[in-house]
Amino acid sequence: MKFPASVSPSVPCLGPKPGGPRGCDDRCNAPITVSRDCCTQYFAGVGPQCGACKYLNDWWELLRMAIRTNLFPTWTYSAVGAETTLIEQVLESGKTCEVKLLDGCLPKDARILDISYTPQAAGVFPLEAHGNRPERYAYPSVLTLYGRPVAIPGSPRTDAVPVVILVTWMPPSGNDEAQASLVEAFHAYAGGRYRHMVVPANVAVEFSLGQILDPIISLVASKDRKKEFLKAVTYSGRSRARVALRA
Numbered sequence: 001m002k003f004p005a006s007v008s009p010s011v012p013c014l015g016p017k018p019g020g021p022r023g024c025d026d027r028c029n030a031p032i033t034v035s036r037d038c039c040t041q042y043f044a045g046v047g048p049q050c051g052a053c054k055y056l057n058d059w060w061e062l063l064r065m066a067i068r069t070n071l072f073p074t075w076t077y078s079a080v081g082a083e084t085t086l087i088e089q090v091l092e093s094g095k096t097c098e099v100k101l102l103d104g105c106l107p108k109d110a111r112i113l114d115i116s117y118t119p120q121a122a123g124v125f126p127l128e129a130h131g132n133r134p135e136r137y138a139y140p141s142v143l144t145l146y147g148r149p150v151a152i153p154g155s156p157r158t159d160a161v162p163v164v165i166l167v168t169w170m171p172p173s174g175n176d177e178a179q180a181s182l183v184e185a186f187h188a189y190a191g192g193r194y195r196h197m198v199v200p201a202n203v204a205v206e207f208s209l210g211q212i213l214d215p216i217i218s219l220v221a222s223k224d225r226k227k228e229f230l231k232a233v234t235y236s237g238r239s240r241a242r243v244a245l246r247a
Contacts, residue, residue, distance in 0.1 A: 004087045004105045007166070009034040009078035011066045015055025028053040032062065034078040067189075073114035073168045076190045080170070080183050082113055087165040091147040093124045093158065099143040099165065106169055112139040113187055114168040123158025125150050137191070178207040 010031035017026050030052035038048060042059040049056050066075035074084050085106060089099055102108050117126040129144040147161070173180040182204040188197035 004085045007074070007084040007086050009074050009082065009084055011062045011075050011078055013050040013053060013055060014057055014061060014065065015050050015053045017053070028055060032057060036081065070190060073116075073190060074166075077113055077168055077170070077186060080179070080186050082168050082170050082183075085167045085169065087167065088120075089145070089163050089165060090160050091119070091124055091126055091145055091163045092160045093147045093149045096129065096144055096146045099145065100141070101143065101167060102141045106141075106167065107171065109172040111170040111172070111183070112141065112167060113170055113183075114166075114190070115139050115143070116166045117145075118164045118166070120162045120164060121158060122152050122155060122161075123150055124148065124161040124163075126163045178204045178211070181207065 010033050013028040013030045013032050015028040017028050028050055030050050032048050032050060038059050041047070047057050047059050048062070063079045067079060070076050074082075087099065087101075087105055089097060091097060099105075101112065102110070106112070117128070119125055124147045127146045127148050129146055130140075143165070145163070151157075170183050173183065181200040185197040185201035185204060188194070188200070
């Protein structure tokens with residue numbers, strides 16, 4: 001196995017395709033790297049500029065497109081700060097190999113969000129082995145891969161093929177409950193489990209608003225009045241009150 005390499009998360013540019021023919025997709029689509037200061041720059045009125053077409057993108061529209069299309073995990077998860085690691089493993093025809101993702105590839109407490117396999121040549125295709133109860137939601141940290149021989153007419157036999165393993169993962173959230181809930185909501189959305197994304201998404205919003213606005217409420221109301229208010233008002237009412245105060 002080759003030493004893992006980090007891949008910067010990116011989203012495609014929304015600018016016009018430079019010098020290209022007009023058609024169903026006239027966008028530039030050059031990758032724009034997602035950095036941690038993109039959101040800060042957005043609220044400062046600065047958008048990321050494409051290095052290919054020089055188009056000044058709107059960061060909010062970039063993220064909306066990436067989340068709405070949900071085409072690639074690196075696009076979808078880029079909004080929550082996920083990272084991607086590329087690993088190359090040589091897979092022999094008719095044999096199995098084991099890849100330990102937490103053994104020098106990812107941090108020990110990383111949360112794995114997505115895994116994809118791309119063989120770099122024809123003749124051997126990777127199959128992931130599992131136990132008698134395959135997990136449908138969580139991804140394993142130890143991968144057992146089998147090299148399935150694939151005969152291609154007119155091509156020479158291939159005994160071994162390098163396979164690129166692309167792992168999208170999230171660094172540990174620590175005590176950040178809002179971040180952990182937001183990642184959970186995105187994980188449900190990326191997997192098409194839309195009903196399961198609503199509650200963690202709400203938790204992320206309410207927790208974040210609470211951290212910002214509760215100290216402000218304490219400045220204008222006594223401790224007892226604040227306690228009475230939070231006890232009497234429903235969840236939706238508290239959220240509306242916080243949003244109104246924020247505005």
